[in-house]
Amino acid sequence: MHVAHLNTSRALAPFDHPLMAGFVDSIARVNATADAAPGFVWRLDDDPDDSIADPILLGDSLLLVNISVWTDVQALRSWVYGDAAHLEIMKRRHEWFEADDSEFTVPTVCWWVAEGHRPSVAEAEWALLHLRAHGPSETAFPLERAHPR
Numbered sequence: 001m002h003v004a005h006l007n008t009s010r011a012l013a014p015f016d017h018p019l020m021a022g023f024v025d026s027i028a029r030v031n032a033t034a035d036a037a038p039g040f041v042w043r044l045d046d047d048p049d050d051s052i053a054d055p056i057l058l059g060d061s062l063l064l065v066n067i068s069v070w071t072d073v074q075a076l077r078s079w080v081y082g083d084a085a086h087l088e089i090m091k092r093r094h095e096w097f098e099a100d101d102s103e104f105t106v107p108t109v110c111w112w113v114a115e116g117h118r119p120s121v122a123e124a125e126w127a128l129l130h131l132r133a134h135g136p137s138e139t140a141f142p143l144e145r146a147h148p149r
Contacts, residue, residue, distance in 0.1 A: 002041055003073050004113045005143065006124040007066040009097040014062065023096040026089055033085045034068065039075020042118055043068040064097070067124050069113060076110070077143060111140045 013019045034040050044067040070076040080086065111127040113119055131140040 001112045002069050002071055002115055002117070003076060003110050004067065004069050004117075004119045004124070004127070005076055005110050006108060006128055007064070008107045008128070009064045009093065010060065011062045011064060011097055020096055022092070023089065026085070030083075030085045030089055033083050034079055037075065037079040037083065039071040040079070041069040041071060044121070065121060065124070067119055067121070069118070073110065073143070080143065108143060109140050110143055112138070 011020060015024055031043065034043065044065065068076075070079075109124070109128045109131045111119075127140040130137075131142070134140075136142060136145045
């Protein structure tokens with residue numbers, strides 16, 4: 001089994017707006033570090049310019065959709081919390097994304113997938129809504145509270 005991960009954030013403007021330029025300009029660099037990270041398997045779209053702007057989640061075109069698959073939770077954690085390019089963007093996220101509010105108190109979710117499976121946006125949305133409705137379980141869980149498989 002591999003671990004799938006969805007990360008969401010609501011943008012302050014459409015991705016082609018000048019306000020978002022600093023974030024959009026960093027996508028290829030951050031994706032390249034993920035691609036090279038130990039344990040990385042796949043992300044929703046291998047075209048760095050399209051990887052966040054096209055998929056629609058929860059009917060919200062301003063909601064960032066980043067779906068990836070990793071060999072295991074530790075590999076994902078190592079990249080999320082240890083990659084300098086990713087951490088730089090996370091420190092500046094307030095420039096481009098709304099602060100978490102009650103609707104997005106659970107902005108990320110992980111779930112187990114079979115090796116070779118590529119999750120769809122609909123599958124990721126289901127996992128996120130499941131976590132929000134039922135809390136952490138082996139079906140859907142936050143990165144910080146991974147359930148073994």
